[in-house]
Amino acid sequence: MPVRFCDLPAGAGLAREPSDDSPDSDPDSGNLQQDPLGMLAAAAGYDDPERWWDAVIETRDPAADSPFPAVIEAMAALREAMPPTDPWEHRREAQMRTVLRKAIKDGADPIAVVCGAWHAPALLPPYPTATADRQLLTGLAKRKATLTWVPWTHTRIAAASGYGAGITSPGWYHHLFTSADRPVVRWLTAVAATFA
Numbered sequence: 001m002p003v004r005f006c007d008l009p010a011g012a013g014l015a016r017e018p019s020d021d022s023p024d025s026d027p028d029s030g031n032l033q034q035d036p037l038g039m040l041a042a043a044a045g046y047d048d049p050e051r052w053w054d055a056v057i058e059t060r061d062p063a064a065d066s067p068f069p070a071v072i073e074a075m076a077a078l079r080e081a082m083p084p085t086d087p088w089e090h091r092r093e094a095q096m097r098t099v100l101r102k103a104i105k106d107g108a109d110p111i112a113v114v115c116g117a118w119h120a121p122a123l124l125p126p127y128p129t130a131t132a133d134r135q136l137l138t139g140l141a142k143r144k145a146t147l148t149w150v151p152w153t154h155t156r157i158a159a160a161s162g163y164g165a166g167i168t169s170p171g172w173y174h175h176l177f178t179s180a181d182r183p184v185v186r187w188l189t190a191v192a193a194t195f196a
Contacts (some may be wrong), residue, residue, distance in 0.1 A: 006099035006113065008092050008140070015141035016088065019069075036078050036118050050168060058176050068120075076121035086119075093122040093138060095131035098136065101130060 013119075041052030058069050084090065096115065100123060103111055113123055157170045167173065172187070179186045 002108070004099055004103065006096045006115075007143065007189075008095045010147055011142040011145045012091075012140050014145055015143040036075060039078060040074050054172075058173065071117050072124070074119045077116050077119070079121055084122075087136075089119075091136050093119055094128075094136040096123055097127050097133050098130070098137070099125075 035049065038049040041047075041049040044052055044056075046052035046055075056071075060067065096113070096119065098111070100111065113120075115123065157167060161166050161183050168182060175187055175190075
């Protein structure tokens with residue numbers, strides 16, 4: 001299957017000035033856009049969004065219905081209650097829709113998009129017009145950049161590394177993806193062996 005990047009190019013991010021940030025970018029602003037999954041976790045009775053995500057998405061019964069439609073519906077409700085105001089996020093979503101439109105025009109079917117849950121409702125039809133998305137992207141500053149792929153490692157996706165979308169227990173998620181059956185039993189066995 002062909003794979004395409006759909007977020008803004010890295011050169012746009014590198015050209016972004018601190019003054020481009022809106023109050024939504026301030027982690028101390030209390031804005032729910034900083035942690036929409038935290039809001040959903042709290043509503044479900046969890047004190048930790050990562051534990052909620054693990055229970056609902058990662059360790060759920062594979063035979064159960066997909067939770068993604070419900071997550072997208074919840075994100076849409078959160079976005080309606082607190083519409084995104086950060087111009088950068090609007091530009092990112094305009095770029096994603098532009099790539100989606102091109103993929104659809106090229107005949108791609110089905111299409112899978114890997115993105116943060118917060119963005120999913122903005123990527124479902126009906127879209128804003130292509131003209132409106134082009135206007136958001138017009139005049140976007142860019143810098144020349146040479147990039148390289150970095151191999152995936154636990155330390156690079158760990159929250160402790162400073163990665164903004166990082167998680168606190170990347171080793172656990174690696175284990176989930178490499179243990180097809182009885183992941184909890186296998187995890188506890190590995191932990192017990194470590195202490196033995």
